[in-house]
Amino acid sequence: MTKLVTPGDLLLDRPVRNPYTFVKAEKTYAAVVGMFDPEQGRFMPIKGSYLPMVGDDVIGVVEEEKVIGYGINLFSPYKGLLSSKGLRFPFEPNNIILAQVSEVSEVKDIWLSRPMKLEGGEIIDIAPTKVSRVIGKHSSMLNVVKAATKCDILVGKNGLIWIKGPNQQKAAEAIEKIDREAHLPGLTDRIMEFLGVSPEEVAAMAAQQPQRSSFEAGRDEGQREERGGFGGRDRGGFKGRDDRGPRRDYGDRGPRRDYGDRPRRDAPRESPAGTGSSGEQQPAEQAQASERGSGQ
Amino acid sequence: MGTPSEQPLIVGGKRLDGRAMDELRPITITAGVLNRANGSAYLTWGRNKVMAAVYGPKEVFPKHETDPYKAVVRCRYLMAPFSTDDHGRSGPNRRSREISMVIKEAFANVVVAEVYPKTAIEVYIEILESHGSTRVAGLTAAAVALANAGIPMRDLPIGVSIGKIDGQVAVDMQKEEDNFGQADMPLAIKPTTGEIVLLQMDGKMTRSEFEQALDMAYAKVDEIHELQVAALKEYFDRAAVMPQEE
């Protein structure tokens, strides 16, 4: 039974470290307001600024040109930086880009790579701590919205979401609804109802969908555990990003991952089981300080 | 402290507003009342009206005040010019700057500043209507605003004042008691540990009256803390149910 907790509330009798909890005398306490499920050991903070981690996909706005490249506004307390080295095409201020966090320096500069300009569409923002709820286990939630609205949707870990397609407004409303009701059960059903689709229709639409664009297919995998929660942390990494057929030419996407050439798949790709898109299968022990990865 | 009052502050065992010595004025707290701020809370405490808002974590200005290892917590407490009987001047004065500092230090104790290095967390407390013990009312509201903004904290500190009126120790000084009483002691306490993060006093109290005052303050901690928690929960339900206005 999930319950709302406030700063100082005891969560677990063992230490789990992350930005939304604190440890005292080997016990874990909530540091922010959030929903806590004692049985599953999952904690979802309601709000929280985006804390960058290497490998995150983020969406940002090009703000300024610097000598070394570009400053990118990620709507986070920390700025994104994009080196112009190796970029084939320049960006301009106010361009919206999707990029990947390649490095987080000790002073919290967020170095980005593999930028892609997003044209058209619209941007909405949600709390970064709700991002994996929007994506859902094995992208289930996101697929519902995409299939029902026939929109392209890209989700940045920093809470920015890009939507483009015939029913942008509906998709935006659906995602905002997920953001608001993230803590309530039965959300997938309610979203399907809101969008006026049934599970069968969703499956059918998804199967029918034309080949998903490479960047979309590569980027919508929500494998990573919600940032605030413990309940298993996937190390993420680059699952199937470059390996999906003809690549759109958006300029250099930075250092290439060495996956070699892989055959394209037609069906929506399932994340390997247990990579924990929402981490429900994974016990809390796996969440450790080391998950911070980038060395902070 | 004030001049001795011409009128007694305790009549028939009750205070001017009918309260018992260990009774708080009625308190209401509503979280998330402002649209733009990252977190906010509106609090009424007796006839006090307080608005608290939080921005952050955000970039630090001026840049040289940035701490590379943690967020800097800032606080500005201000009384609106229309908040008191006599028109007050706009802007900070020595009293409001001192109060801003002691409240900031209380929050610097509980905010987990290491989570957001190189940022600032700004707390704004505006007293819209002032009727005694505004700094503890402001601190209580600001704690809710910080939690509403998702700022990580180890606790939700509560504020409460104790005083001495007509020779008796009493909790929660309202304006007349503040002005004409014999001692005034604002405090902030952390509910989970019982530690004191804000303490000021002036007036005349014996050692045993002081200890009694501390005990009376501690007796009120849970009551005030529960109101803070309820406000955060109520916001959550409200925000989840109602669609956001564009």
Add this chain to the structure above:
Amino acid sequence: MVMAIDELKKATVLDFIKSGKRIDGRGFDEYRKITIKKGAIGVAEGSADVTIGKSRVIAGVKTEIVTPFSDRPNEGTLTFGADFLPMAHETFEPGPPRIESIELARVVDRGIRAAEAIDLKSMFIEEGKVWGVYVDIYVIDHDGNLLDAAAMASTAALQSLELPAYRDGKIIREERSPKALLEVPTYCTFVKIGDKLVLDPLYSEEIVADARITFCVGDDMLYAIQKAGHGAFTKEETLSMLDRSFALRKELLSHIER
């Protein structure tokens, strides 16, 4: 550079404190050497030049004829100001008052006022005219615990106060008569370093402290408290420091009343 050395000393100070010692060899409840020179500023109506260890504060008292406050028409006024002079420490820049100097003036004010040390009622001259007493605190050398030094300087300066004569609408400063204090409050400041409570901190102890607290007391009465810093105190710690403040009073009074 002195400050750099203080910063470098931080680890040493912490080590000492953890093992129950202080870098200047004092006990946790011991004041440094205190000197008070009353009447240091001849032209002022009261003054005192105080040192606590290497900290030094001069307080000067000037009196003027003022109109009383509307809610206290028969009382003199008492106003405190404090200046942290740039000469006192490398980090003190010229400019508007620092919050620390504002706080210091206000805390010294509150204690002396709450103690009713000065008989303000006897400062009434005639309707609409009372004596205004201005205490200005000049911090000239900073090695920690400016508050106790400033409070002691203010109290000693007020104790040496001699009111000028007032005749035919003019102040005659050459003719002075002493004005006794009704009460002499004493101030004790402690800092908390880790879980240790330490009296009369050096500057190098202040910069490693988590919190600071000052008690202003009389023989049996508490007049003012000010806690500062981001650390926290328990109820027991607070009461224990209050008790120590009462106990230290005798020693402090022996300096002030000399």
